[in-house]
Amino acid sequence: MSEALEEKIDTGTGYGLKPNGPLRHLAEVGPGTPYGEVLRRYWHPVGRSSDATSRPRKIKLLGEELILFRTRxxxxxxxxxxxxxxxxxxxxxGAVEDDGIRCCYHGWVFSPEGQCLEQPCEPGLGLHREKVRQPWYPLQERYGLIWAYMGPPELKPLLPRYDPFENIPDGHHLMVNDAGVGGGGPADLDFNWLQHWENVMDPFHVPILHARFSGEQFTAEMALMPEVAYEYTSNGVRSTQLRVLDESRVLRRVTEVMFPNIRVVPSPKLSEGTTNMIGWVVPGDDTNFRIFTVAVSEDPEFLSKLRSTHGGKPWATLSEDEHQRMPGDYEAQKSQGNVSFHADDHLSTTDQGVAMIRRMMAKQIRAVEAGSDPAGIIRDAESETVSITGGNFLVPTTSSGT
Ligand code: FES
Ligand SMILES: [Fe+2]
Structure with a gap:
């Protein structure tokens, strides 16, 4: 081939591409996986309090199949x-009874802590029944949710309390939502949880995905390109986004992730002040998760009203064509893959928050492997209430630092 012809050959085609695949140590949640073991050091919401009834219910949490019920x-x-x-x-x-659940096959009865209470076919209803234990996990109920701890029993921490949900003012309501992401999607989200969680530290997608593409999903202010600063906190990563609204006012919006899977995202519809809601991004397994959001508001419909629309239409009513023309969070995050090939990403300057989450996740894996507590574990009742700094704040231009 002549030299002149060679110069015209461009490279970078898809030929021979070898994908590097997911960052599995961060994305996978099953028992024995690196981040799965980190997740197992904390309490996780498994369902609403009303999900536990006398009818056994299948639950999947951190890759484990489980049965949830409530004794009679x-x-x-x-x-x-x-x-x-x-x-x-x-x-x-099984059949739920006064003190436990009776297996349908030979009628053994198990308490909520897995003790075998009865073996009806055995002499004396099971003279050695204390020798068996049905595997179980400790639960607590708070804020309308049931929380489970699936880690080493001797390392069980306190279930944290959260500032916004303690001392609820008169006339305010505590509420829970467990369906979809803000921009739409099915209730059980069918891709890897990390794609959603790290999105919380990606404020730059807002003016693009949620304004230019979906047609101003939130407010005109959110469509402005922000100036962003990120910082590590003791229990996660925080981003502060400044949007210059006019000559005298700047919108300061603060979002946080807290370990191991918590999102502090104030209303994108810009209610002012410290946020009134917190979300838990809870993996069922590697390709399914659910978001439990707890909020406090005077308006009992606050959470359902937050649901954003695409060109004025709710996500579930969009046609195929409309999904393509007005994509939202679900379309962007699901299309990264069932488990995104993170190792093929090209992180750029505006992905600093994503990079910081991934680095801090790797640090927690190392901490757990070294026998230490990961970030945000609470063992002291004096400090069991977690303070939240996320929110939307309108500040005069002079004090904003811009
Ligand atoms: S299999 Fe459950 S009692 Fe026999
Ligand atoms: Fe988004």
Whole structure:
């Protein structure tokens, strides 16, 4: 080939491309995986309090199949492995009784803590029944949610309290939502949880995805390109976004992630002040997650009204064509892949927040492997209430630092 011809050959085609794949140590959640073990050091919401009833319910959490129910007499919520320790029938088909659940196959009864209370076919209803234990996880109920701890029993921390949900003013309501992402999507989100969580530290997508593409999904202010600063906190990463509204006012919007999977995203519809809501991005497994959002507001419909629209239409009513023309969070994040190939990303200056989350996640993995507590673990009742700094604040130009 002549030299002149060679110069015209451009490279960078897709030929021979070898994808590097996901950052599995960060994305995977199952038992024994690096970040799965980090997640197992904290309490996680498994459902609303109303999800635990006398009818056993299948739950998937951190890659584990579980059965949730509530005993009839004391109303104690319980979370057990489904596979009966006797010979493996699923407790999903069990009957909930006063003090536990009775397996459908040979009638063994298990308490919420897995003790075997009765073996009806055995002599004396099971003279050695204390020798077996149905695998179980501790639960607590708070803020309308049921929380589970799935980690090493000896390292169980306190279930934190959160500033906005303590001392609720008169006339305000505590509420829970567990469906979809703000910009739409099915209730059970069908891709890897990390794509959603790291998006919380990606404020630059807002003016593009949520304004230029979806047609001003939030407010005119949110469509402005922000100036952003990121910082590590003791329990996560914080971003401060400044948007110059006019000559005298700047909007200072603060969002946070807290470990291991918490999002502090104030209303994108810009209610002023410290945020009134917190979300937990809870992985069912590597390709499914659910977001539990707790909020406090005078308006009992606050959370349902937050749901953004695409060209004025709710996400669920969009046609294929409209999904393509007006993509939102679901389309952007799901299309990164069921588990995104993070190792093929080209992070740029505006991805600093994403890079900081990934670095801090890797640090927590190392901490857990070294036998230390990861960030944000609370063991001291004096400091069990977590303060939130996220919010929307209107400040005069002179004090904004711009
Ligand atoms: S398999 Fe459950 S009691 Fe036999
Ligand atoms: Fe978004």
């Amino acid at each position: 007499k004391d109303g104690t919520a319980a979370l057990l492995h489904p596979r009966c320790v006797h010979r493996g029938a699923s407790l999903f088909y």
